[in-house]
Amino acid sequence: MTRAFLLGTAMLMLPVAAPAQSQDGGTYDEGLSYGPRPFFLIGKMADSELKSELMSCMGQEPQRTAFSIGHRGAPLMFPEHTVESNRAAAGQGAGILECDVTFTSDEELVCRHAQNDLHTTTNILLTDLAETCTTPFTPAADGEDATAECRTSELTLEEFRTLEPKMDAANAQATTVEDYVGGTADWRTDLYANDATLMTHAESIALFDQMGADFTPELKAPSVDMPMGEFTQEAYAQKMIDEYKDADIDPSRVWPQSFNLSDIQYWIENEPEFGAQAVYLDDRYEAFDEDEGEIDPMDASTFMPTMAELKEMGVNYIAPPLWMLVTLNENGEMVPSVYAEEAAAADLDIITWTLERSGPLASGGGWYFQSVTDAIDTDGDYFEILDVLAQDVGVVGVFSDWPATVTYYANCKGL
Known part of the structure; x- marks a missing residue:
């Protein structure tokens, strides 16, 4: 059994809430549907062993999976961070849903990117x-x-x-x-x-719980200077966690996220049960050195902090954009990047973002696929890169703007 397989199944083995009752008395799991999109994408794939395998799963029953994460719900077609967007994502089998958390002038937490x-x-x-x-x-x-x-x-x-x-x-x-x-x-x-x-953040907790999904809230960087009055960054980070505690949500169902490493460290130190699953959204791709200029995030020598140092801090999950995890070898094939290899060596679990946010892939996929542009030329390549991420990189979860695609892949692969 390969390490990639073990990593790829790790998050799927985490507890997901029992099926919740819908208004008509059935369960949300009974109403899961892939819709037409996964089959459309498979039809766009070049003939391959992967395509044949995916085609063989066309009659399978959809199952909820924590490998499939709704990115702001299902914003490919629904307004992001709305009740309707998240219902669509849950209906597509996303086992984890996201509320990006920010605050109003009266310090109330709401879902906005x-x-x-x-x-x-x-x-x-x-x-x-x-x-x-x-x-x-x-x-x-x-x-x-x-x-x-x-x-x-x-x-x-x-x-x-x-x-x-x-x-x-x-x-x-x-x-x-x-x-x-x-x-x-x-x-x-x-x-x-x-x-x-x-939705407010508290309302998102109630909705996701009702639909049988787990939670990955992201503490967004404020646009205002902090503290705002007496509302400090630490109070903001604590308030987000407190709303899960107030709702009696088990910490094992929550993956709090932040691009701010200080937020991650705060949760590790002050809310260790939640901090154990805190997700560091690694944005070193935006790093810039005054002497060297723009830093190459794929170069291991520029990893500051290093993967080992993150692990020593108590970080267990990192979440870079998907292009940081893959590159092309000399044969033009998609393979794990040095970044991905270093993260695996440090025993960090990897979540990535965001599938199906770039629109049609015929022109190379845009920002999210920048490291493998030369290998992308059809919408079917969504499944090709998903396969590399799951089987070779060993990611434990994938954010998507249309979770049905990731759900279909995970179900077909028996993850």
Whole structure:
């Protein structure tokens, strides 16, 4: 039995809540569905052993799996961080769901990808609350893009609840507010954006628990200087954990995330049961050295802190973007990167992000596939890179904007 197989199954063996009752008396697990997309992607694959294996699983019954993680729900087609988006993700078999956590002016925790994204994810610019925006809408002119910035930290929770969520998008060439709040990519859809429902963090806990899913909240970096009044970064990190304790959620069901290593260390030291599963979102790809210039995150000599040092700190999970885990060998084949090998050597479990966020892959896949662009030319390659991540890199979970694809793969492979 290979180490890749053992790592690839580690998270699947973690406890997932028992099937919850739906409103019609059945269970959410009974209503799981892959929908058409996995089969569409398989049809795009070149003939291979993997394609044949995936085709052989077309009659299987979907099973919930913790290997499949809903990234903000299922935002390929549903407005992110909404009730509807997460119901879609749970219905596709995602065993873990995400609430990106930020806060309002009255220190209430809500689900938003960023504290300053309301201008692209809600209708705030079309409401009277537009006057609270840090940067008012400025139309495109003289070769300059349209701009705006609106923050949850400028609103009370009561004001936040009046907003209507929409697909995350903005038209940079807009000359009117109405045009600016459009701009949904043509490979997404506004079909499910009507009457979507915003959530607080506490409401997300109740919803995910009801649907039988586990939790991976991400503590988002504030756009305001901290402390905000008496609300410190530590109080913010603690408040997020406290809401799971208040809901009587077992710490083994929670994977708290942060790009801020200090947040991870805080949880390890102050909430060790939660800290044991804290996920360090490694962003060393943004590192820059004044003497050397941009740092190559694939070069082991630039790993600061090193993988071994992270492990010594008590970090057990890291989560880099998927392109950091794979590279191409001399034959143009996708293989584990030095980064992935170093993480495995340090006995760090790896979660990665984000599958199906780049849209159609015919043009190389964009930012998320930058290390293997030359090997990507069809939508079927989503399964090819997923196979390398699971079998060769040994990731224990994959975030996706459409979890059905990852669920299908995990179920077919018997993970």
